[in-house]
Amino acid sequence: MNPIEGMLREGSLKEKTIIVTGGGTGLGKSMARYFLQLGANVVICSRKLDVLEATAKELETETGGKILPIACDVRKTEQIEGVISASIEAFGRVDGLVNNSAGNFISPTEKLSYKAVDVVVDIVLRGSYYFTLALGKYWIDHQIKGTILNISTTYSWTGSGWVVPSAMAKAGVLAMTKSLAFEWAPYGIRLNAIAPGPFPTKGAWDRLFPEELAKKFSFENRIPLKRTGEHQELANLAAYLLSDFSSYMTGEVVTLDGGEVLNGGQFNFLKDVTDEQWAAIAEQIKNTNKPSRNGGE
Numbered sequence: 001m002n003p004i005e006g007m008l009r010e011g012s013l014k015e016k017t018i019i020v021t022g023g024g025t026g027l028g029k030s031m032a033r034y035f036l037q038l039g040a041n042v043v044i045c046s047r048k049l050d051v052l053e054a055t056a057k058e059l060e061t062e063t064g065g066k067i068l069p070i071a072c073d074v075r076k077t078e079q080i081e082g083v084i085s086a087s088i089e090a091f092g093r094v095d096g097l098v099n100n101s102a103g104n105f106i107s108p109t110e111k112l113s114y115k116a117v118d119v120v121v122d123i124v125l126r127g128s129y130y131f132t133l134a135l136g137k138y139w140i141d142h143q144i145k146g147t148i149l150n151i152s153t154t155y156s157w158t159g160s161g162w163v164v165p166s167a168m169a170k171a172g173v174l175a176m177t178k179s180l181a182f183e184w185a186p187y188g189i190r191l192n193a194i195a196p197g198p199f200p201t202k203g204a205w206d207r208l209f210p211e212e213l214a215k216k217f218s219f220e221n222r223i224p225l226k227r228t229g230e231h232q233e234l235a236n237l238a239a240y241l242l243s244d245f246s247s248y249m250t251g252e253v254v255t256l257d258g259g260e261v262l263n264g265g266q267f268n269f270l271k272d273v274t275d276e277q278w279a280a281i282a283e284q285i286k287n288t289n290k291p292s293r294n295g296g297e
């Protein structure tokens with residue numbers, strides 16, 4: 001496969017200031033890089049300031065863009081308000097938000113303590129609605145037509161065992177996306193979501209696909225397009241959803257997963273049937289058709 005290139009034309013996010021939560025690592029970092037390349041000012045925030053500062057330095061050197069790293073635990077409203085004030089002070093205003101921060105790990109649900117459930121739900125759901133509410137109020141007060149992108153998952157609507165706190169929280173975020181897309185549309189505020197399939201990141205792989213599992217499962221079998229996602233593919237979609245090119249789209253969730261979620265299709269178990277087996281099956285079915293064609297049972 002050829003390397004994936006940036007999709008939008010230069011300057012597509014010029015004069016926009018975008019906050020990316022969890023922007024110091026993984027997919028957040030990849031989105032931040034592309035937004036900078038497209039001319040946006042970017043604010044990255046999460047708990048670990050040293051990680052954010054290293055990322056900011058790296059991306060600033062690489063892109064020549066303006067990036068501000070700020071420590072913020074998205075479970076703390078006063079820290080969120082601090083990020084918004086600092087962003088306005090640095091760049092004059094805020095136009096976009098990516099609710100990307102998350103906590104997650106696989107575990108049998110009955111083995112989880114109350115605190116283990118809380119920690120995931122609080123980062124994902126509480127963190128997303130706190131940030132959304134704080135920015136929404138600011139946008140409505142200042143008549144800014146802001147845009148929010150929520151990073152969801154496909155199990156927000158299919159459900160999934162062994163990641164139940166994450167599934168509950170991401171489903172709540174999706175409900176918020178669609179509900180507020182309607183309620184805040186009169187203010188020109190748009191909310192959309194991306195549901196990514198597997199995109200290799202250290203954060204996700206350490207907690208969701210550890211070596212013990214990697215030895216037993218292969219993505220080739222699970223994903224119809226036979227590969228994991230490239231970060232630039234997700235960054236392209238994210239930039240489009242935050243840009244004015246998507247100005248007629250709101251309340252939408254776009255799945256980007258190589259077809260993984262389609263595994264639920266009822267007859268998809270047939271994917272391993274060989275050509276010889278198909279020939280035998282066709283013969284058998286045709287034979288059962290014959291009596292009915294001749295008026296028999």
Ligand SMILES: CCCCCCCCCCC/C=C/C(=O)SCCNC(=O)CCNC(=O)[C@H](O)C(C)(C)COP(=O)(O)OP(=O)(O)OC[C@H]1O[C@@H](n2cnc3c(N)ncnc32)[C@H](O)[C@@H]1OP(=O)(O)O
Pocket residue numbers: 102103104105106107111112113114115116117119120153166197198199203204207208209217218219222
């Ligand atoms: C074919 C196979 C398919 C592979 C699929 C691949 C990928 C698909 C992707 C699916 C969707 C992905 C969604 C994602 O969200 S990926 C993002 C992952 N990134 C992160 O999680 C980063 C941040 N995470 C963390 O910091 C931590 O993981 C944590 C969320 C736990 C928070 O850390 P913190 O330090 O604040 O909390 P503690 O360590 O003190 O723990 C709090 C309580 O939680 C309990 N705990 C922690 N880990 C586990 C575990 N593994 N099992 C059970 N319990 C756990 C811990 O014990 C604490 O509870 P108690 O005090 O009661 O003991």
Ligand SMILES: NC(=O)C1=CN([C@@H]2O[C@H](COP(=O)(O)OP(=O)(O)OC[C@H]3O[C@@H](n4cnc5c(N)ncnc54)[C@H](OP(=O)(O)O)[C@@H]3O)[C@@H](O)[C@H]2O)C=CC1
Pocket residue numbers: 021022023024025026027028045046047048049051072073074075099100101102103104123127151152153154195196197198199200201202203204
């Ligand atoms: N990678 C994948 O295959 C998939 C990922 N996703 C979603 O993509 C997003 C990014 O995940 P990914 O890049 O893989 O993983 P990462 O672990 O790299 O990203 C998670 C980020 O969340 C931040 N974070 C965690 N807790 C908090 C908190 N309390 N306050 C603020 N920030 C916090 C972390 O920074 P810090 O530790 O500094 O706080 C980290 O930067 C998540 O929403 C995830 O659910 C969805 C489907 C698939």
